[in-house]
Amino acid sequence: MEPILWFGWFRADIIAEYGVMFWRGLQMTILVTTICIMQGTALGLAIGLARLADARHSPARQICRYLLRWPSTVYVSFFRGTPLFVQILLIHFAVLPLFINPADGLLISGETARSLKQNYGAFISGILALTLNSGAYISEIFRAGIQSIDRGQIEASRSLGLSFARTMTHVVLPQAFRRMLPPLGNNAIALLKDSSLISAIGLAELAYTARTVAGAYSRYWEPYLSISFMYWTLTLGLAWAVKKLEARYGRGDTR
């Protein structure tokens, strides 16, 4: 292919040559981010509630403390206290081979494991690591959101005869969710950018594509500037979506 220069220095032909890969990479980045935002939010809600679990009488009191509060605290501490990059490598090269392994996988073995690893290995590990990591951060957002709701609301709702579960779903969480939206949006943007770390284990997303192009041509401006703009566009889109959601759920606050 003939070199095509934009503005006299930008080799557009290189990007065009790898166009398919950039497109597939963009799709992969969006897919991974979407899955992780959804799973991370669900996991974060569960962990956040577990961290707040308490009961007045035994044995429920002990169950809450030892089976819910402690494990969830350790979990959050570990996933917030270690680098995501390390978690990705740990899960992909150490944890996953334990469970999915053609030779002696605890969960899946044999030919299924081989094809699963080859086609989706990096995808599974990446999703797992990113979900577990963002779940830890999101659980703190949920905890803070729930705790920010005045105790009087819970007391009033319980006095009216609502069960704990209904108090949560109908009274506390709707109000908390409104306050949690900005930090959740922040987290989603961080997650989108963190997905680039999965390229280290060979998942063909945006950063991986840029690395491939840089490796083939020893040129750095073109691939990395291109994906920078793609990431930027995506984060702008996310920020816009969060703003819309805030406006939607904030209607109750405006009088």
Added chain:
Amino acid sequence: MNLLKKIFLPLGLLALVAANVHAQTKELVVGSSATYRPFAYENPAKEIVGYDVDIIKAVAQKAGLQIKIVNTPWTGIFAALNNGDVDLVISGVTINEKRKQSYDFTAPYFEARQLIGVHKDSTAKGLKDLAGKKVGVVTGSTGDDIASREFGKTSPDIKRFESTPVAISELANSGVDAVIGDNGVIAFRVQEHKQLKTVSDPNFPKEYFGIVVKQGNKALLDKLNAGLAAIKADGTYAKIYKTWFQSDAPALPAQ
């Protein structure tokens, strides 16, 4: 006027002396990616050691150059050379036509072939047998070039990694069917895993590793070539080769 002379003459002299001292003791920065055992790797004492390191030290000694070896990640190694962070690169860099367009190479210091690492039960005899299989390579390496040419640059069957050990780990965990890489490293890594073996494709051309300098840095290139010729002549080269590869050094072409 007189006053100006009084001030500027000593200053000028000082600058001259400083420049002279600087030129004499200027340490050349050598870039090497120390994840490339046995060519260059970090030992437990955090020193960068290996075949490449021994070669460049011997060359520098013969050529009367002061050097400092800096661990530079492979993906950014040519960028580091371009922007002057390092003065020369010795990091198992294969001499090829594409790279010769952008950089200058010394005479060869190692004969390299590409080698394929596969599982012991694999029936692959060469590159052609890997069609449709997942192939691991190091981003931007010669193996990447070969795989890209054979299976297409944007083929999803090629999985690119940061370093050979990572690619081999992926192979050992059955994440890929084969890894294509430089003979020295592949052979070393494969013998660490009992379920793997190497396959040599007779169609892979012989290639050579050279020391890289910025294009046009003839002064440094000449010194390095002279040093390299000297260690080849006095047997130092053969001794270093035997230390790292337990076999006699093959004859290398002069250029």
